[in-house]
Ligand code: SF4
C-alpha cells in the first residue's frame with residue numbers, strides 16, 4: 001500500500017517535471033515558429049517561409065512608398081537585420097483588422113447595397129522619365145458594391161496610442177493613393193476617396209481620416225519618390241542616410257550598417273554580417289546565412305551563438321603581418337580592427353577575416369567591414 005503511493009507520487013513528480021520542461025519560453029517560441037511555417041503553407045504562401053527574393057528595381061510596394069531610400073535598399077537586398085521582428089505588433093494588427101474592424105465595417109458601416117472585401121490585388125503601371133514603374137501589392141479591406149466593384153478602400157494601422165494623431169501620416173496617404181490609382185485602373189472607374197483608420201492598441205479606439213486623391217501629391221511626391229528609388233537600385237548606388245522623417249532612424253533595422261548606431265560602421269553595403277557586432281538576433285543570423293551560402297559567421301557571432309558555429313562556416317580575425325589568428329575579445333569593434341600582437345611591438349596591422357573552419361582555402365567575403 002505504502003509502496004504504491006510512493007510510486008504514484010514519483011510518477012506524478014515525473015509528469016510535473018516533464019510538463020514544466022515543455023512549458024517554457026523556448027518551447028513556446030519554437031512552437032510559434034513551426035505554426036507560422038505551417039500556416040504559410042496552408043495559406044498557399046510558402047514563399048513567406050524562405051528569404052525574400054530581391055525585387056526588380058522598377059517594382060514598388062504600396063506599403064513602402066516614401067520610406068527612407070537607404071533603409072529600403074538594405075531591406076530589398078536582404079541585408080541582415082539588427083533587431084527581431086515586432087511579432088506582437090504584427091499579430092495585434094491582423095487580429096485588430098480581422099476581429100474588430102472587419103465585423104464593424106460589415107455590421108455597422110455598410111448597408112444593404114455595400115459589402116466588404118478583405119483585400120484586392122493591385123498591379124499598377126506608371127510611365128515615367130525613368131521608364132515604366134510598377135506598384136504591386138494588396139489592399140486592406142475595401143468597401144465594394146453588389147458587383148464587387150470598389151467604392152471606398154481603407155488602410156488600417158494600429159499604434160500604441162492614437163491620442164496625438166491629428167492628421168494622416170504621409171507614408172500612409174501615399175499607400176492609399178496607390179490603392180486608389182491601382183483600383184481605378186483595374187476596375188476602369190475613377191476612385192478618389194479612401195479612408196485611413198488608426199486603431200489604438202491601448203484603448204481599442206479608432207481615429208478615421210477621409211483621404212481624397214490629390215494629383216499633385218501623387219505625381220510630385222509619390223511618383224517622384226518611386227522614380228528616385230528605382231534610379232538608386234538600377235545604378236546600384238547606396239542612397240544617402242537622409243530619411244524624410246527622422247523618426248524612421250529610431251525604428252530602423254540597419255542603424256549600425258547605416259552609421260546611426262554605436263559602432264564605427266557607416267555607409268556599409270547591404271552584404272555581410274558586420275564583424276564585431278554580436279547583437280544580431282539569432283533568428284536573423286540564421287535567416288541571413290541560409291539565404292547566403294557564401295557568407296560566414298563572424299568571430300563575435302560564433303562566440304555569441306556557439307551552436308551556430310557548428311552548422312555554419314565561421315570566419316576569424318587574422319593578421320597577415322605576424323601570421324596569427326586573433327581572438328574576437330582582443331579586437332575593438334568600434335574602430336579599424338588592429339592586431340594586438342603587432343601593437344605590442346608598436347606596429348599597426350589591420351586584421352582581415354578569413355574562414356577558420358571547413359574548406360579553409362575558400363576566400364571569405366568581408367564586405368561591410370571597414
Ligand atoms: S538609420 Fe535612418 S538613414 Fe539609416 S537606413 Fe535607417 S532610416 Fe535610413
Ligand SMILES: [Zn+2]
Nearest residue numbers: 319322339342
Ligand atoms: Zn599581427
